[in-house]
Amino acid sequence: MNLKVSENNREEKRFKIFGVEFFYLGLLGIATAFIGWLAENTAKIFLSGYIDSRFHILPFISPYALVVFALHIALGNPDNLAFFGKRVFKKESRKNKILSNVISYLAICFFVFFGELVVGNLWEILFGVELWNYSNLPLSVTQYTGVVSTLGFGTGAYLLFKFVYAPALSFVRRKVSYRVAKWIVIILGSLIVLDTLRLILYMMFTGEAPIYWKIVIRGK
Numbered sequence: 001m002n003l004k005v006s007e008n009n010r011e012e013k014r015f016k017i018f019g020v021e022f023f024y025l026g027l028l029g030i031a032t033a034f035i036g037w038l039a040e041n042t043a044k045i046f047l048s049g050y051i052d053s054r055f056h057i058l059p060f061i062s063p064y065a066l067v068v069f070a071l072h073i074a075l076g077n078p079d080n081l082a083f084f085g086k087r088v089f090k091k092e093s094r095k096n097k098i099l100s101n102v103i104s105y106l107a108i109c110f111f112v113f114f115g116e117l118v119v120g121n122l123w124e125i126l127f128g129v130e131l132w133n134y135s136n137l138p139l140s141v142t143q144y145t146g147v148v149s150t151l152g153f154g155t156g157a158y159l160l161f162k163f164v165y166a167p168a169l170s171f172v173r174r175k176v177s178y179r180v181a182k183w184i185v186i187i188l189g190s191l192i193v194l195d196t197l198r199l200i201l202y203m204m205f206t207g208e209a210p211i212y213w214k215i216v217i218r219g220k
Contacts, residue, residue, distance in 0.1 A: 014178065017072060018085040020169065025072060026185035027172050028165070029065035033192060036064030039156065045217050047136070053212040055131065055199055062196040063119065065189075070111070071161050078104040078162045104161065109154035113145050116153075120144030127203040 015022045037059045041051040054061060076082025081089060081100040088103075089096035121144060123131050133143040140146035172181065202210055 017069070018076070018082075020072065021173070021178065021181070023178065023181045023185045024169065024172055024176075025068055026065075026189055027176065027181045028168060029068040030060065030185065030188055030192065031168070032068050032160075033060035033062055033065040035160070036061045036067075039153070043152070049218040050214055050216045052214040053210075055209045055211065056195050057198070057212060058192060058195045060192045060195070062192050065192070067157060068165075071108070071157075071165070075104050075107060075161070077166070078158070101162070105154070105158045108158050108161065109150050112154040112157065113141075113150040116145040116149065117142065123203075127200075128207050129203050129209050131209055 017025060037054055037056070040054050040061065044051050073084060076085070076087075078101050079097050080087060080092070081103055089100060120131060121142075123129055130143070134140045134146045134149050135143045137146055137148045139148055199210070
């Protein structure tokens, strides 16, 4: 009995965001940061014929980690939309489920479009560095965003949110102990943040983004 009380007390002390432990979301965030790194290099292969370090020492791009938290907080579940924990559709029905998914997809594309636009211009204004350029893509809107990139990244993010997020979250909550998740997020998360801070400082002092390695896959 005392053991159960102790476990319940520990459970109550866990910091949660709308019912999900912060460190489990952080674990998925780290995985998403790695997936983002892979996605950008995959796009690089088709657009430029090579892969590179994507300005980081570690194979993680930290802004992608925030996507998990943003989707969890702002949308909740694509089948049952919840804005900051409050369900948009009170009644469950096929029509509401379809509407929920349509709104989720459009919201994700909206965030991708304006997220790239804001971040790209912000880095250029602050550090004078051009991190990416979509000008060679059709239907580009400035060099930092456009229809093709928005639909590409937006669709990918939606599919992950729709089919991978809930099963992955359920898996890590069942298979990874809270203590292990906590220390992975603290240690690896700190390294990823330090890597990002190093990138910012590097650009502040040099005015350029570092490329630590580059592998040519195909010639132009």
